[in-house]
Amino acid sequence: MYRYHCLNPISDIGMNELTEEYVAAGKPEEADAILVRSASMHEMEFSKELKAIARAGAGVNNIPLERCAEEGIVVFNTPGANANGVKELVIAGLLLASRDIIGGINWVQENEEDGNIAKDAEKAKKAFAGCEIEGKKLGVIGLGAIGVLVANAAANLGMDVYGYDPYVSVDSAWRLSRSIHHAKTVDELYQECDYITIHVPALESTKGMIDCDALGLMKKGVVVLNFARDVLVDEEAMIDALVSGQVKHYVTDFPTPVIAGVKGTIVIPHLGASTAESEDNCAKMAAKELRNYLENGNIKNSVNYPDSDMGLRGDHTRILLLHHNIPNMLGQFTKILAKDNINIADLSNKSKGGYAYTMIDIDTPMPDSVVDELKAVGDVLRVRVLR
Numbered sequence: 001m002y003r004y005h006c007l008n009p010i011s012d013i014g015m016n017e018l019t020e021e022y023v024a025a026g027k028p029e030e031a032d033a034i035l036v037r038s039a040s041m042h043e044m045e046f047s048k049e050l051k052a053i054a055r056a057g058a059g060v061n062n063i064p065l066e067r068c069a070e071e072g073i074v075v076f077n078t079p080g081a082n083a084n085g086v087k088e089l090v091i092a093g094l095l096l097a098s099r100d101i102i103g104g105i106n107w108v109q110e111n112e113e114d115g116n117i118a119k120d121a122e123k124a125k126k127a128f129a130g131c132e133i134e135g136k137k138l139g140v141i142g143l144g145a146i147g148v149l150v151a152n153a154a155a156n157l158g159m160d161v162y163g164y165d166p167y168v169s170v171d172s173a174w175r176l177s178r179s180i181h182h183a184k185t186v187d188e189l190y191q192e193c194d195y196i197t198i199h200v201p202a203l204e205s206t207k208g209m210i211d212c213d214a215l216g217l218m219k220k221g222v223v224v225l226n227f228a229r230d231v232l233v234d235e236e237a238m239i240d241a242l243v244s245g246q247v248k249h250y251v252t253d254f255p256t257p258v259i260a261g262v263k264g265t266i267v268i269p270h271l272g273a274s275t276a277e278s279e280d281n282c283a284k285m286a287a288k289e290l291r292n293y294l295e296n297g298n299i300k301n302s303v304n305y306p307d308s309d310m311g312l313r314g315d316h317t318r319i320l321l322l323h324h325n326i327p328n329m330l331g332q333f334t335k336i337l338a339k340d341n342i343n344i345a346d347l348s349n350k351s352k353g354g355y356a357y358t359m360i361d362i363d364t365p366m367p368d369s370v371v372d373e374l375k376a377v378g379d380v381l382r383v384r385v386l387r
């Protein structure tokens with residue numbers, strides 16, 4: 001029996017992936033696994049029971065990844081599962097920033113009592129005229145799951161698209177339309193483009209990347225779109241750029257007390273992934289990841305431990321060791337097993353940054369004293385045994 005706790009509402013389609021072996025825990029402290037969307041977990045204490053956290057979404061800046069790794073808690077996300085939802089809203093953002101659709105709709109609401117509204121609209125509409133996006137230059141920073149979809153969709157709408165991502169994956173590069181120009185530096189993209197959209201994760205290295213220097217390099221009257229995270233943009237610098245006319249519109253999916261209501265902004269209440277399809281995709285993927293880890297020890301799409309897959313556990317006892325990535329860990333594990341004459345049927349040892357994961361299938365009964373010995377090895381963060 002496994003206990004799970006949801007910190008945010010998670011779609012039923014995903015929850016249906018969890019079998020009768022799973023029961024809802026009333027409190028996070030009682031859970032083997034937590035499902036979360038955007039709730040911040042930085043202030044949470046984690047109980048010894050907690051083995052995994054699944055973020056039903058892409059961004060994991062709401063989770064203390066390093067602390068989780070140190071406590072042997074595997075954190076998953078759901079890469080690409082909500083990318084189409086975000087892409088569609090980015091395209092809407094491009095259009096909202098180009099035509100004064102919001103101003104026009106507001107005008108109609110303000111004049112709804114006007115018996116002559118049809119005629120008056122024809123006079124009023126010149127105040128809401130805009131420009132087309134076809135033929136304009138769009139810069140896409142970050143060519144991951146979302147960036148690639150945005151770049152390709154914008155190219156299909158006739159935009160001239162520039163992409164920048166120094167760490168682009170082979171998969172993303174394959175999916176990118178050949179018509180996308182490769183910007184070799186982000187400065188080149190800033191200088192060239194009429195619209196700039198950011199699709200990078202919030203990391204120490206990306207926080208505040210759109211600052212007054214970056215804004216100063218951009219074309220006068222540029223439109224900046226941020227559907228990634230508020231912290232990527234220096235909001236005070238953005239306000240100065242909006243006031244001076246350097247930036248025509250700032251479209252963001254992240255309301256903050258600083259930016260909400262500022263003239264020239266189009267602020268959306270974090271709706272990028274709020275579609276039935278994205279919510280279902282994320283929830284389904286998150287639940288499957290948790291089940292595979294809890295039941296078989298397999299890791300897929302973790303952001304703090306390496307991926308590792310030894311298939312279904314079958315009849316074997318499976319030992320799972322989460323540890324620091326340092327020399328001679330495997331030697332110590334196999335020595336302990338050999339001492340008790342335990343036969344290893346299969347073994348996998350993978351690493352990611354400072355952390356490593358060893359899976360061992362054994363086909364000899366194992367006394368509990370062996371588990372205690374494995375736990376006592378220095379730099380072992382957690383031992384799980386599936387029998």
Ligand SMILES: NC(=O)C1=CN([C@@H]2O[C@H](COP(=O)(O)OP(=O)(O)OC[C@H]3O[C@@H](n4cnc5c(N)ncnc54)[C@H](O)[C@@H]3O)[C@@H](O)[C@H]2O)C=CC1
Pocket residue numbers: 057058059060079080082083086141142143144145146147164165166167168169172199200201202205206227228229253270271272273274
């Ligand atoms: N508004 C919303 O509802 C949503 C927002 N997001 C945000 O969007 C971000 C991106 O999502 P995905 O595309 O799914 O992630 P992803 O991981 O597939 O793509 C991120 C890309 O950014 C690139 N990158 C990293 N640092 C960079 C840098 N300094 N310059 C240029 N490129 C850089 C990476 O190489 C990668 O290709 C997420 O981390 C999350 O913060 C994601 C989903 C929904």
Ligand SMILES: O=C(O)CCC(=O)C(=O)O
Pocket residue numbers: 037038056057058059060082270273274
């Ligand atoms: O769950 C949500 O609605 C937020 C999605 C998001 O921001 C993400 O996946 O990074």
